[in-house]
Amino acid sequence: MISRIFHFIFGLKEQTEPFHLAHYLCLESCRQVNQPEAIYFHYANEPYGPLWDAIKPHLTLLPVQREPLxxxxxxxxxxxxxxAQQGWSYAHEADFIRLKVLLKHGGVYADMDTLFVAPMPSHLYQYDCVLGEEGALPDERGILRPSLCNALIVAVPGAPFVAKWLDAAYATFDGKWTSHSCQLASRLWEAHPELVHVAPRRYFYRHPWTPAGIQSLFERCDPDVRDVFSLHLCSHLWWDEHRTDFTRFHAGLLTEEYVRAGASTYAMLARRFLPTIQNAA
Known part of the structure; x- marks a missing residue:
């Protein structure tokens, strides 16, 4: 059985703004929905601000060993x-750190742009490794191929699939977004299907990384969340207010007022995890 320990990686770059509500809601939804044995927060630069002060007592803080690329x-x-120009290489660093964390501790890794909606099915804790399918990605020839996303990984300590993934990731890393992560995981799945259990797409990736998918999270309401256990927000596609190719929504609009009064999928599902007035003060 996989331990119900949840892992998050954060603060691989200097923290210049208070801990964001989206990140607070990620951790608080994990705490309330999954009731984990522990939440391990792996960090290089500790967050700050009132929302961080509210969630910090519920976390086990572990300084992270950096992963030079x-x-x-x-x-x-x-x-x-x-x-490299946009300064996104810290996300690649986290790709390697998460695999090392799971090999050592086991448990559940999730990106900080996750919202937990319902407890994960008990049967998922019975496999050596679990990944969720996301939307297909084009390979180097432009042919769409299945993709296993690394935004949520469930594994036992020393899981063979994770060990093979980490070894191959060092050889595969080419500076592109997913060559060493999602695309590599998919190829390993084809080669070693017995080492990983693939969960249905709607479990973790009901809303894909497309303009329609992102807009369905923040601008519209999806009434069908059956068998949805978590949302992956794909925050790198919309966080900056100057990026509008996926949505005009951005991190500055994701406020307590938006979550409390909004009619979007995200707002309606996140509302119950908002901090109390005392904690938010």
Missing amino acids: PLAAYDKSAEGKLI
């Missing part, structure tokens, strides 16, 4: 150059 890899493609 070959910077030359980012110069090999236009995609890599953009990632």
Whole structure:
């Protein structure tokens, strides 16, 4: 059985703004919905602010060992150059750290742009490794192939699939967004299907990383959340207010007022996890 320990990685870059409501709601929804044995918060730079002060007592804080990446890899493609230019390489660092954390501790890893909706089915804790399918991604030839997302991973300590993934990730890393993560996981699944259980897409990725998917989270209401256990918010696609190719919604609009009064999918599902007035003060 996989331990019901939840892992989050945060603060791989300097913290210059107070802990955001979206991140608070991620941790608080995890605490209320899953009632975990422990929540391990792996960090390099500790957050600050009233929402952090409210959630911190419920966490086990673990300073993270940094994962240096070959910077030359980012110069090999236009995609890599953009990632380096935008300062997004910390997300790649987290890709490697999460696998090491799971190999050591086991449990459930989730990205900080997650909202937990319902307790995960008990049977998922009975496998050595569990991943969820997301929308298909094009390979190097432009052919759509199944993709296993690494935004939520369930594993026993030393899971063979995770060990193979980590070893291959070092050899595969090319500075692109998912070559060493989601795309690699999908290829390993094809080669070693006995080592990983793949959960249905709607369990964790009901709303895909497309304009329609992002808008269905923050601008419209999806009435069908049956068998949805968590939402992956794909925050890198909309967090910055200057990025409008997926939605005009941005992090500055995700406020307590929006969650409390909004009619969107996210607002309606997140509302019950809002902090009390005392905690938010």
